[in-house]
Amino acid sequence: MVELVDIIEVENLAKRFDNSVAIQDVSFTIKKGEFVGLLGSNGAGKSTTIQILLGLITPSAGKVRIFGLSPWKERVQVLARTNFSSAYVAMPPNLKVIENLEVFARLYGVRDRKAKIQELMSLFGIEQLSQKMTGALSSGESTRVNLCKALLNDPELLLLDEPTASLDPDIADKVRNLLKQVQKERALTVVYTSHNMIDVEELCQRVLFLHQGRIIAQGTPAELVANLGEESLEEVFISIARDRVRLPHSQQ
Amino acid sequence: MLVVRLDRVFALCYRYFLVLSRSSFRVMDIVFWPVMDLLVWGFVSSYFAKSGGVVSPAVSFLVGGIIFFNVLYRAQQSISVSFLEDLWSRNLLSIFVSPITVAEFVSATYVVGVAQSVTVTIIMSLMASLLYAFDIFSMSWYLIPLFVNLLVMGWWLGLGTTAFILRYGYQAEALAWAVPFLLQPVSAVFYPVSVLPTALQAIAWLLPSTYVFEGMRNILQGGADSTSTLFLVKAALFNLLYWTVTVVFFGKMLSRARERGSLAKIVV
Numbered sequence: 001m002v003e004l005v006d007i008i009e010v011e012n013l014a015k016r017f018d019n020s021v022a023i024q025d026v027s028f029t030i031k032k033g034e035f036v037g038l039l040g041s042n043g044a045g046k047s048t049t050i051q052i053l054l055g056l057i058t059p060s061a062g063k064v065r066i067f068g069l070s071p072w073k074e075r076v077q078v079l080a081r082t083n084f085s086s087a088y089v090a091m092p093p094n095l096k097v098i099e100n101l102e103v104f105a106r107l108y109g110v111r112d113r114k115a116k117i118q119e120l121m122s123l124f125g126i127e128q129l130s131q132k133m134t135g136a137l138s139s140g141e142s143t144r145v146n147l148c149k150a151l152l153n154d155p156e157l158l159l160l161d162e163p164t165a166s167l168d169p170d171i172a173d174k175v176r177n178l179l180k181q182v183q184k185e186r187a188l189t190v191v192y193t194s195h196n197m198i199d200v201e202e203l204c205q206r207v208l209f210l211h212q213g214r215i216i217a218q219g220t221p222a223e224l225v226a227n228l229g230e231e232s233l234e235e236v237f238i239s240i241a242r243d244r245v246r247l248p249h250s251q252q
Numbered sequence: 253m254l255v256v257r258l259d260r261v262f263a264l265c266y267r268y269f270l271v272l273s274r275s276s277f278r279v280m281d282i283v284f285w286p287v288m289d290l291l292v293w294g295f296v297s298s299y300f301a302k303s304g305g306v307v308s309p310a311v312s313f314l315v316g317g318i319i320f321f322n323v324l325y326r327a328q329q330s331i332s333v334s335f336l337e338d339l340w341s342r343n344l345l346s347i348f349v350s351p352i353t354v355a356e357f358v359s360a361t362y363v364v365g366v367a368q369s370v371t372v373t374i375i376m377s378l379m380a381s382l383l384y385a386f387d388i389f390s391m392s393w394y395l396i397p398l399f400v401n402l403l404v405m406g407w408w409l410g411l412g413t414t415a416f417i418l419r420y421g422y423q424a425e426a427l428a429w430a431v432p433f434l435l436q437p438v439s440a441v442f443y444p445v446s447v448l449p450t451a452l453q454a455i456a457w458l459l460p461s462t463y464v465f466e467g468m469r470n471i472l473q474g475g476a477d478s479t480s481t482l483f484l485v486k487a488a489l490f491n492l493l494y495w496t497v498t499v500v501f502f503g504k505m506l507s508r509a510r511e512r513g514s515l516a517k518i519v520v
Contacts, residue, residue: 015513017512017513018512022513047516048513048516051513051516054348054349055349055510056345056348056349056510056515056516056519057510057511057513057515057516058507058510058511072510075351076351076353077351079349079350079351080351082349083349084345084346084349086345088342089342089343089345089346090341090342090343091341091343091346092267092270092271092337092338092341092343093341094270094271094274094275095267095270095271095274099267099270102266103263103264103266103267104263104346104350106259106260106262106263106266107260107263107264107347107350107351107352108350108351109257109259109260109351149346
């Protein structure tokens with residue numbers, strides 16, 4: 001049984017840029033072992049929230065604790081227990097896959113680096129890519145290499161930003177299955193952003209819907225669909241994005 | 253900021269070495285252009301010397317200036333261009349969200365700067381010795397403070413340039429190449445400070461590089477004396493001051509970039 005420890009605590013978080021409000025009054029907690037989806041249309045505040053959790057942006061107001069620590073004051077301790085992967089980041093293209101993973105294993109202070117890299121490459125079925133130049137990988141291969149990198153330090157918290165973007169349905173399905181397996185085996189806490197509702201319905205136990213910088217709905221994918229009277233999560237997404245829903249009080 | 257774990261610094265140095273060794277463009281940038289500079293300007297000054305237009309030490313001054321300016325340039329480039337390469341390859345976000353500290357990131361670029369500067373200096377010195385009978389070792393132990401002062405100046409210039417890129421993003425990218433050359437005319441690299449107009453002389457005496465190059469000329473003229481030592485001590489003091497100011501400036505720019513979201517914008 002997974003302990004119900006708070007891994008992420010966010011209270012009244014707000015971020016204002018010069019003339020715009022990116023997020024306001026955002027509060028949520030994420031417990032150990034939860035797989036939580038952060039959804040919203042473009043500009044809803046998902047990226048800003050993720051970037052605050054990663055310590056890349058300082059908030060204008062509010063409190064953030066990860067493992068009970070500050071992502072800014074105790075940045076190194078937090079990041080040593082966290083990892084991140086995104087479809088929009090890459091590794092130096094003129095290094096072999098094995099060299100890139102070796103560098104990150106060193107940066108995360110992984111003991112027995114070779115065994116760990118081997119274990120993860122085998123898990124993701126990419127042993128044959130180890131000597132290939134990173135710049136020559138396909139999108140699917142690249143995603144799996146990035147996920148290997150994201151698990152090198154046996155993170156307790158994994159932030160995934162659209163990891164299946166640009167993948168064909170077959171590879172996306174394989175990646176989802178791998179993520180499900182890894183999350184279950186390691187009791188990982190995962191925060192997941194995606195515009196692919198199949199990903200979210202299949203992977204996320206709970207969803208936080210952001211709209212115009214606020215969390216306007218949360219619950220399991222099935223609860224959201226039922227409570228908002230829609231037929232699918234995709235319909236929920238569209239309704240929220242187009243301001244068509246009147247949210248039940250309990251969902252706000 | 254001040255915690256440095258050597259294994260992480262080593263990891264980044266290892267990566268820079270691999271990236272560099274596989275990039276013909278970068279190898280060319282580091283070795284080819286300094287060698288071309290040395291060939292062209294060395295032969296031009298030799299020609300003037302032979303035709304009686306230039307006094308003989310001028311060849312040494314020019315060759316010495318070219319070699320030592322490259323120390324500064326390489327040190328500055330190792331920081332700002334390494335940062336830009338991570339930016340271009342979309343790898344910077346992975347680095348910034350790993351548990352590496354700013355001090356470790358900067359230390360790795362410093363180590364790479366030392367390695368590049370030493371390599372280029374050795375290659376250029378050997379060529380200068382063969383082609384122009386320029387003996388860099390005629391400067392004896394003064395070589396060390398000359399080299400170290402330019403290295404440190406390159407470090408704080410590189411850090412300052414990177415701070416601007418962090419804050420202003422890609423629009424500040426050109427500074428990575430422009431900054432050393434912006435300072436070159438007032439650093440008295442190839443001519444004495446006295447040649448400059450009075451207003452520019454005042455600026456020149458605020459730069460550590462000016463003291464280094466004035467010191468170098470003094471030493472090459474056989475004046476390895478207290479004047480040369482004083483030049484190098486002044487260069488070191490200015491470097492210490494500017495390096496401290498730049499570290500504070502970098503910290504402020506990084507924190508400002510986190511507040512304004514520009515850090516996230518450039519790394520994502």
